[in-house]
Amino acid sequence: MERYYQPEIECASRDQILAWQNERLVKQVKHVWDSVPYYRKKMEEKGVEPGDIKGVEDLCKLPFLTKDDLRDAYPYGLLATPLKDCVRIQSTSGTTGRRVVAFYTQHDIDLWEECCARAIVAAGGTNEDVCHVCYGYGLFTGGPGLNGGSHKVGCLTLPMSSGNTDRQLQFMVDLGSTILCCTPSYAAYLAESINERGLRDKIKLKAGIFGAEAWSEEMRRDIEKSLGIKAYDIYGLTEISGPGVSFECSEQTGMHINEDHFIAEIIDPETGEVLPDGSKGELVFTSITKEAFPLLRYRTRDICVLSRKQCSCGRTHVKMSKPMGRSDDMLIIKGVNVFPSQIETVLINMGMPANYQLIVDRVNNSDTLDIEVEMTPEMFSDTVAQVTNREKELVSALKSMLGIYARVHLVAPKSIARSEGKAVRIIDKRKI
Amino acid sequence: MTIQQISIFVENKAGCLEAVMSLLAKNDIDIRALSIADTPDFGILRIIVSDTDKAAKVLADGGYVARSTPVLAVEIADRPGGMAEVLGVLAKADISLEYTYAFITRHTGSAYMICRVEDNDKAAGVLAEAGIKTATREEIDKL
Numbered sequence: 001m002e003r004y005y006q007p008e009i010e011c012a013s014r015d016q017i018l019a020w021q022n023e024r025l026v027k028q029v030k031h032v033w034d035s036v037p038y039y040r041k042k043m044e045e046k047g048v049e050p051g052d053i054k055g056v057e058d059l060c061k062l063p064f065l066t067k068d069d070l071r072d073a074y075p076y077g078l079l080a081t082p083l084k085d086c087v088r089i090q091s092t093s094g095t096t097g098r099r100v101v102a103f104y105t106q107h108d109i110d111l112w113e114e115c116c117a118r119a120i121v122a123a124g125g126t127n128e129d130v131c132h133v134c135y136g137y138g139l140f141t142g143g144p145g146l147n148g149g150s151h152k153v154g155c156l157t158l159p160m161s162s163g164n165t166d167r168q169l170q171f172m173v174d175l176g177s178t179i180l181c182c183t184p185s186y187a188a189y190l191a192e193s194i195n196e197r198g199l200r201d202k203i204k205l206k207a208g209i210f211g212a213e214a215w216s217e218e219m220r221r222d223i224e225k226s227l228g229i230k231a232y233d234i235y236g237l238t239e240i241s242g243p244g245v246s247f248e249c250s251e252q253t254g255m256h257i258n259e260d261h262f263i264a265e266i267i268d269p270e271t272g273e274v275l276p277d278g279s280k281g282e283l284v285f286t287s288i289t290k291e292a293f294p295l296l297r298y299r300t301r302d303i304c305v306l307s308r309k310q311c312s313c314g315r316t317h318v319k320m321s322k323p324m325g326r327s328d329d330m331l332i333i334k335g336v337n338v339f340p341s342q343i344e345t346v347l348i349n350m351g352m353p354a355n356y357q358l359i360v361d362r363v364n365n366s367d368t369l370d371i372e373v374e375m376t377p378e379m380f381s382d383t384v385a386q387v388t389n390r391e392k393e394l395v396s397a398l399k400s401m402l403g404i405y406a407r408v409h410l411v412a413p414k415s416i417a418r419s420e421g422k423a424v425r426i427i428d429k430r431k432i
Numbered sequence: 433m434t435i436q437q438i439s440i441f442v443e444n445k446a447g448c449l450e451a452v453m454s455l456l457a458k459n460d461i462d463i464r465a466l467s468i469a470d471t472p473d474f475g476i477l478r479i480i481v482s483d484t485d486k487a488a489k490v491l492a493d494g495g496y497v498a499r500s501t502p503v504l505a506v507e508i509a510d511r512p513g514g515m516a517e518v519l520g521v522l523a524k525a526d527i528s529l530e531y532t533y534a535f536i537t538r539h540t541g542s543a544y545m546i547c548r549v550e551d552n553d554k555a556a557g558v559l560a561e562a563g564i565k566t567a568t569r570e571e572i573d574k575l
Contacts, residue, residue, distance in 0.1 A: 375441045375474075375497045382439035382478060382501045382548065383530050384469045409473045412443050414495055 002250055002313045005121040005153065006114070009260050010315045017316065020260050022055035024288035029053045029062070032294055035080040038073050039065070039296065056263060059286060060274050065298045067328075070100045070239065079103055081292045091139040092238040093337045093403065099139075102238050103292040109148065111289055112241040115258045116149025116234075119247030122256075122313070123207040123232045125179050127154030130204075132177035134160040134168055134186060135212065135335075141242030142212050142335065146181040149244060155179065162186065165193055173202045180208040183335040184215035184223065184231075188365035191226040205229045211236070211243055212335035213367070214323065216431075220252075233322060239298055240285045246320050251312050254319035261289045264318060265297070266306055269327035280305050282327045283320065301328045331426065333360055334367045336404045340425045343371060346397045352376055357416045362430040369406040371398065374413050433556045434502035435569050436484040437546065440477045441497040444470065452477060452496065459490045464572060465546055467533035478533070480505070480546060480572065503548050504555060505567040510536055510543040518545055518564055525558040527551070537575045544572075 004010045012020075030050045032039050042063040043049065052061055070078065079086075081103075088104040104112070125131065131150035135142025143161055150157040158177060160168055168190060171177065180187060187210050194200055205227055211234035220231045235255050236243035245262055246255035257264045265274055266281040275281045283300045287293075302323035311319060331338045344354040355374040360367060379390050391408055398406050442448045449468075456463065462482035469476045481487045484500060491498040508514040515534060522529065530548040537543065544567060549555045556566050 377497050377499065380439075380441050380497045380499055382437065382476060382499060384471060384476060385530075387474075387476070388471065410441075411474075412441065412448070412495075413497055415443070 003121050003124070003126070004315070005118040010118060010256070010317065012260075012316055014316060017259050018056065021263055021288060024260075025056060025059065025263065025286065026050075026053060028286075028288045028294055029296065031291075032080055032296055036078055036294075038069070038077045039063075059263060059265065059297070062286075062297050064272060064284065065295050067100070067239075067299075067301070071098050074098055075101045078293060078295065080294050081105055086292050088144075089139075090141045090144065090238050090242060092141070093339070093342065100239060102241075104241075105291045108241070108290045108292050111261055112145060112244060113148030113152050115236075115241065115244030115247075115261065116145045117152035118149075118258065119209055119232070119234050119244050120146070120149050120153045120155065120179065122247055122249045122315075123179060123209050123230070125150075125153050125155055125207070129153070129155040129178045130158065130176055131155035131179045131181065132158045132160060132168075132172060132205075134162055134180070134182040134190075135243075137161040140335075141236065141238050142181075142183075145236070145242040145244055146209065150179075150181075165190065169193060169197065169199060172205070173199060176204045178204050178206050180205055180210075180227075180229070182208075182210060183212050184210040184219055185213060185334070185362070185365050185367060187223050187227070187231070188219065191223055192365070195226055200228070203227070207232065209234050209247075213332045214430075219365075235320065235323070237300060239293075239295055240287055240300075241290065245285065249311060249313035249315055253311075254307055254321050256311070256315045256317040256319055257306075259317045262287055264306060264320065266304070267299075269299075269301075269303070277306050277308055277318075280324065283323070299327075301326050301330060303327055329426065331358070331360060331428065333369050334404050336402065338369070338402055338404070342401050343398065346394070346401050347373065350394060350397060351378060352394075355413075355416055356425070358426045360426070360428045360430060367430070369402075369404065370409060371406045372409045372411045372416060374416060375410045376413070379410070433504070433566050433568070434552050435480065435505050435567065435572055436500045437503045437548075438479050438481060438484060438487055438491070438498055438500055440479070440491060442468075442475045442477045444472065444474055449475070449477065452491075455490060455494050456481070456487060459486065461487045461490065464575060465533065465535040465544070467531070467546075469531065478531075478546075480535075482573065501548065502552055503546050504552055504559075505572055506545045506547055506559060507565040507567055508534070508543050508545055510541060514543060515545060518547075518559065521559055521562040521564060522547075522549070522555060525554075527555050527558065539575060 033050045046063045086103045091099045133146045137143030208231045232248040234247045236245040246257040263286040265284040269282040283302045303325045305321045307319045357372040359370040465480040534545045
């Protein structure tokens with residue numbers, strides 16, 4: 001039987017959901033107008049005032065926010081409450097190396113964790129469960145979000161964080177983890193390790209909540225089969241709160257967006273025009289309950305489809321498809337957002353021309369990033385040691401910019417294919 | 433005392449070395465000595481050629497990353513132990529080699545060791561004191 005964390009909200013009537021949205025949106029627009037000069041200016045430029053927004057039908061009158069706005073307004077430009085009321089920041093990578101910083105009041109943390117709790121309960125979680133969280137902890141929202149949600153549900157929470165597979169498996173066996181939260185690629189890797197070590201009969205997993213990167217239906221079936229679990233997708237982004245903006249139910253045909261907190265729209269990424277439900281386009285979120293970092297009409301750049309078809313699970317909130325792509329050039333590698341422009345910044349900072357190519361692949365269910373960089377006279381030397389030293393400096397500068405390890409390959413000048421004079425920057429070989 | 437060596441960045445891919453060699457051949461550049469240092473991704477091709485200036489220009493025009501470095505061409509006896517003798521002198525003076533490679537000649541009966549050290553003058557001085565000659569550009573050209 002389907003279980004809910006907050007049935008009165010998750011299964012509320014459409015009229016009720018709309019009423020909440022109307023009321024909260026009006027209030028939120030006023031809050032932002034009063035406390036975020038950056039956005040107020042954008043509204044003024046568009047000739048919109050809070051009085052013009054009477055409900056969800058007026059949402060399209062508001063200006064968009066993009067990742068560029070977050071960069072321009074860094075760090076406090078979009079903050080809507082005094083810092084003394086904030087209790088946490090989380091952060092994600094930005095387009096040119098400047099990170100995106102999101103602020104949370106205790107109220108914001110609570111609503112975020114509630115969203116994660118809904119996801120855990122939808123995956124069958126109760127206070128009898130042992131919830132094994134191996135998303136990264138720290139600035140990344142994955143670990144803290146699911147950790148908080150797990151507490152709310154009352155699960156015994158194992159804050160494992162990522163890496164150290166031996167320890168993951170030991171705790172999984174010894175403490176009888178029943179719900180696994182991590183990226184799908186790490187789940188596949190753990191599944192492989194479990195089966196290799198013959199631990200399959202010793203684990204008690206029943207469900208997994210996997211997100212932060214793209215994965216296919218085929219990968220889902222593989223993980224489900226090799227771990228003997230049901231695997232649920234979860235979606236979110238730091239700008240809007242973190243994981244749990246939407247989550248999957250037992251039907252596994254899309255993720256319910258927590259519409260009491262976030263209003264979703266699908267727009268044409270070229271024109272910005274709102275598209276009807278069922279159209280494929282860019283997902284835009286408006287946060288209607290957050291206090292500290294309430295983004296209005298934030299363009300996610302994720303391309304997907306919304307569906308309001310009645311769901312067999314009983315939830316009434318709109319469902320979004322898995323993101324089918326991006327309307328910008330952001331890559332998600334090992335769950336980490338990577339922008340080609342960040343690599344450009346590192347190269348330029350090191351006095352190198354920005355001739356490079358990214359090759360992304362998935363080997364043994366784990367993402368790999370290789371960066372080909374064209375050799376320059378400045379970087380070249382007659383001794384191998386000097387060239388490899390410079391290569392190492394580049395690798396470590398990239399690591400600190402991107403947050404993940406990338407193998408660097410030095411290639412001959414002008415050897416990176418150029419089409420119409422513009423370099424082909426990304427080769428994504430992953431079959432997702 | 434020193435001669436110019438040209439080093440060239442060459443990718444570790446089939447045909448890359450051949451392309452450099454063909455370019456030099458087409459421009460009538462004769463190679464006196466050669467060595468390659470390789471890594472998994474790339475190699476550094478080091479050559480001593482008949483016309484260094486011309487070779488440098490040809491390579492630059494051909495889009496190669498190359499550089500000239502002054503190195504020592506140390507004359508050694510073409511017999512067992514010839515190289516060990518030179519290395520002994522350098523070791524005793526605590527001079528370490530970045531890299532070295534050797535070649536023999538058809539005409540003089542002697543061999544040469546190309547030595548890359550940090551301080552060419554110091555190494556050449558130490559060798560001269562031990563009665564070991566380092567070749568000049570002209571001498572190498574005449575080979």
